[in-house]
Amino acid sequence: MSSELNERTVEDARPPGAGDRAQYGVCAFLALLGTAVIVDGFGIAQVTSSTDPVGPRAVPLFLGVLLLVVAVLYALDVARGGHGEPEAGEDVDLSTGSDWRTVLTLIAAFVVNAVLIEPLGWVISGTLLFWGTAFALGNRHYVRNLLIAVTLSLTTFYAFAIGLGVNLPAGVLQGIL
């Protein structure tokens, strides 16, 4: 699903607004999702009983059809010139195109954390995450960022995992921390 969303948004470099054809991508995504929900729905064993005359299938099938209908309605809206306003914000500058390099580096840092969190533990993977995302966002104080990242990971680990009993893995540092 993620890669699909990426491709869909990648193709849009123009300033968004009227005649925003990338919206058809959303319609296609909805239609695909609807089809997938329907196909999955038919794969569910239809178990009904006197206490449950509807069974587990009805809602997914209904929802799948609704998704298809909304995909069409959305497409009609886009064809008539409808478009959604991209979200604005204090740190958001919509006058230039999307900065895909930053987004992809961010995603990479995020995935590194997801992959390494169990083998290496939160303190190391979290450090990499913070350092990597700060780097991706354009901060070039490498050493300072590393210090902040390590402090942040250690503090959260001691405060949450040890102090408050939150689930965070110690990983390779088990026994040292």
Added chain:
Amino acid sequence: MDNLNNLMQGFADVMDPMNLLLALIGVLVGTAVGVLPGIGPAMTVALLLPITYGMEPVQAFIMFAGIFYGGMYGGSTTSILLNTPGESSSVVTAIEGNKMAKAGRAAQALATAAIGSFVAGTIGTLLLVLVTPIVVEFAVSLGAPDYFALMLLSFIAVTSVLGSSRVRGLVSLLLGLTIGLVGIDAVSGQQRLTLGIPQLADGIDVVVVAVGIFAVGEALWVAAHLRRRPAEIIPVGRPWMGKKDWKRSWKPWLRGTAYGFPFGALPAGGAEIPTFLSYATEKRLTKHPEEFGKGAIEGVAGPEAANNASAAGTLVPMLALGLPTNATAAVMLAAFQSYGIQPGPLLFEREASLVWVLIASLFVGNLLLLLLNLPLAPAWAKLLRIPRPYLYAGILFFASMGAYAVNAQPLDLFVLLALGLLGFAMRRFGLPVLPLIVGVILGPRAELQGRRSLQLSGGELSGLMGGPVSYAVYTAILLVLAWPLIRRFVVRPLRERSA
């Protein structure tokens, strides 16, 4: 009087020094995070949820109440000093608030917002104490068909009353319902949309959805469009108000509260409508119409009070019916569920002490907020200057930590990323976020109530029509759906005739 005793007991529990400390930490952390630009109250609550995972429910809820009001107050500070509301409900505050700040009256704007929030929050919480037991009494008599109808009303309301485009609201709702479908069907035990992945059998945790859509989505979206020059922040001293400001503020506070609470308490309410109504009213009633649009204190006092009173109001349907009507309430509901507590009419019987502790902490948190924030405002304003790379790196850091902590499985981090990309796409295409969250939370429960209703009727659709309550709710749904037609063929011709 029974409720009063319960409330007193609740206060007695909160007054324990340890619990008071938790309330204090909640208010501080809630405000600190809520002040950060780009973080609205709902995201504050979602990001801070993991802090409470290891606590007992009572302690967690005490802290939560502080985070709730702290996050709200932090959001209004941001909108006044930066002109950038974190959530749609503080859009109106920013209109006059930022103008006041630019005209050198930031201290007064922050003061009227803080004191107004306190007044509205206190009155709102009092009304909550009075109204909720009545709603609960009424709700106990409701059957499955009535609940089903009420949930349908919530769906319709979040998709079509709020936001500008119905079809986009509907897209968001359906995406939410689809996410809610993932997992084992509660009635028949069949797997649905799990793609054969065992970790998905329990469904996707609402906290992961909220953090993914709000926090990760926001961080990715801002990263793609990061403004390279720092935003303009107005320096501020300690908030204070002169005699004249008090005189101009107290009536708007009360009127704002009167608008906010009922709208929040309706199952189809929200804070947008009452804040706009309050603004319009103050503009009409003011003795200084020339100041509106240039920074009129009434335009901050009224909407800010309406916003806070509405937030207190949303707790009525949330606690009594289990229906969330805004994003913050939706995340709070998720927090309840993570403790295995199901809000609804039975909550007041089963978990009475917990509910009253929560309500007592709302009063305490509100007072702490006022005492802390007047002196601390200049410190909060400094937080607005945090370098953006650190801000968004921090958001992703805490988002990952929180999402992992829910179930301690790395798969959740990938789900979080996928949801973050979805949140990114929704921001890009202007799809509203609230319907999705409401869909995820209420979808499975609506299905359950719907199937329960049909069980009574042996599968006949007539089973969905329960009693008078469901008739009334379906009428309301029809009115909401037909509103554009009504406006076009009834309201507009009438207005033209009178004009």
